[in-house]
Amino acid sequence: MKANDLRTIEKKIGYEFKDKTLLMRAFTHASACADATKNYQSLEFLGDSILDFVVAKRLMEINPNAHEGALTKNRAAIVSKEPLADEVDRLDLAKFLIVGKGENLEVISAQQKVKSDIFESIIGAIYLDSNSVVPCEKFVLSKLADYFNGDNKHAGAHDYKTELNEFASKHELSVEYILVSKTGKPHEPIFDVIVKIDGLDAGKGEGKSKKEAEQNAAKMALYNIKK
Numbered sequence: 001m002k003a004n005d006l007r008t009i010e011k012k013i014g015y016e017f018k019d020k021t022l023l024m025r026a027f028t029h030a031s032a033c034a035d036a037t038k039n040y041q042s043l044e045f046l047g048d049s050i051l052d053f054v055v056a057k058r059l060m061e062i063n064p065n066a067h068e069g070a071l072t073k074n075r076a077a078i079v080s081k082e083p084l085a086d087e088v089d090r091l092d093l094a095k096f097l098i099v100g101k102g103e104n105l106e107v108i109s110a111q112q113k114v115k116s117d118i119f120e121s122i123i124g125a126i127y128l129d130s131n132s133v134v135p136c137e138k139f140v141l142s143k144l145a146d147y148f149n150g151d152n153k154h155a156g157a158h159d160y161k162t163e164l165n166e167f168a169s170k171h172e173l174s175v176e177y178i179l180v181s182k183t184g185k186p187h188e189p190i191f192d193v194i195v196k197i198d199g200l201d202a203g204k205g206e207g208k209s210k211k212e213a214e215q216n217a218a219k220m221a222l223y224n225i226k227k
Contacts, residue, residue: 001027005096012091012187013122015139017129024098026125027118029108031100040121047123050133051079054140058148078147085115086209087143092186093118119143160218164195167225173198177214180204193217 001024009023010016017023028039036042055075059066077083088094094109097118108114126136141148168175176196184190193213194204203224205216 001096001098009093009096012093013126013139014142015126015130015135017125019129022125022129026121027093027096028098029100029103029114031103031108032098033100040117040124043121043124043128044117045124046127047120047125047136048079050123050127050136051120051140054133054137055079055144057137058141062148078144081112081116082211083144083147084119085112086211088115088118089211090189090209091143092189160215160222164218164221167222168197177217179210179213195221197221 006017006020006023009027022043025038026040026043030039030041033039052075055078056071059071059074063071094115095105097105097109097114099105099108123136123139126139127133130136165175167173174197176199178194178196180192180194182189182191188208190206190208191210191213192204192206193210193216195202195214195217203217203219203221205213205218205220207213207216
């Protein structure tokens with residue numbers, strides 16, 4: 001990985017590493033190096049634990065009187081693969097993944113599990129570099145802020161995609177989401193998506209992530225259908 005790439009990643013995540021090899025390791029897939037001390041697998045393990053703690057702490061701060069069951073449910077939604085992968089997409093980080101010779105970077109980096117692993121491995125790398133949870137907490141809370149504000153489907157917002165899929169299934173119709181464009185600054189992209197029902201344009205939406213744009217497109221499609 002080039003020095004320019006490392007600086008770009010640091011700018012995107014909002015943390016400057018003292019030990020650049022840790023940052024590089026956070027993006028090294030097991031296919032590139034089987035040595036657990038040089039790929040991101042153990043960093044991801046560490047980051048996963050820190051993420052659980054940071055999210056649990058923040059949820060308790062927001063609502064100290066919440067029932068344990070509700071806190072557990074909300075934490076599980078926030079730390080699940082989809083929100084983490086969405087944030088990696090928004091930051092456009094997957095392209096920096098280091099894979100083994102002969103491996104297809106595009107195929108591997110497109111996997112939701114891999115993208116969520118990258119998010120968690122960054123947390124683990126930040127902790128080892130700083131020897132503190134504080135910068136890890138800053139990274140997590142800044143990148144997943146919307147999920148604590150309830151501005152996402154994982155925290156209970158309406159799931160328009162599921163509703164549209166149920167409608168299409170009931171009427172034996174096909175549903176297809178197409179990414180039309182990705183504009184804006186590299187660290188603040190805007191995704192435009194259209195949804196087609198049986199090949200016909202049914203709705204259009206935009207968002208800070210592809211998933212958010214798809215939700216908004218589905219919302220518009222349902223609105224058009226009900227009209």
